[in-house]
Amino acid sequence: MNSVQHIDTELDGYRARSSAATAEGAQAFTRLLRLAETRDSGQIVRVVRFLAATYNAQAFPLEPFELRAVDVAISDDMLLCLDALRWGQADLHTLVPDGDRRLQAVIARWGLRWPEGG
Template sequence: MKDSDEPHPLSPARAPMKRQEPSVEQVEARRREREAEQLAWAERARAAQQPAREALELLLSLAERSDTGQARRAATFVAAVAGYQHFDMYSLRSLDVELSDAMLACLDGVRWAQCPLMDLVPRGRARIDQVCVDWGFKAP
């Protein structure tokens, strides 16, 4: 070990390093990056809405008109989106591809939501509430 007159780097005797302020160009570049990122997010959200609407319509229609196991899973998923029910994600593996893809499109719509998913379809809240009643799901 070498003896030195300099204090340890973490010692309070050492003067704190002065933070260098970013240049105007750096600040402006970061602002442009954030703006571009926000525009990309807005576009992604916009692009997710139509597939989510179509997917929710498919799932609601199935839950409203059928009483099969697939329809029950669709109803459970729709109820989960509204907060009425728990949905086991492993159920996706037991569904027809079209239905599991619809559920994933709904999840993408929830993820990038510009509005509640149920507002994307006509009478969405009322239809979901009725599906929950018809399938015996309780409100939270």
């Protein structure tokens, strides 16, 4: 295999990983958003803060230690979302039906505050 073929093969692998991560991240984001919309517990406020950080990290900075304060299934979904963000094919809220409106409603419902001018 020559170097061009090797590069093409490597790029194909990256594209496949990116697509898989985006699909898995979309499913995980949907599950987390559904929890934020329907549940009410201490863990869920952490989920909401995570979702808000994926939406606008400048307004809602990500606190990585939140991953340690939720159930394993929730933190696994958070990690899937982060992997999807790493590949950067799409903003996660755009991958779910009416994601922008739903996420903004969850942010408001849980009392997260946008910074002044935000």
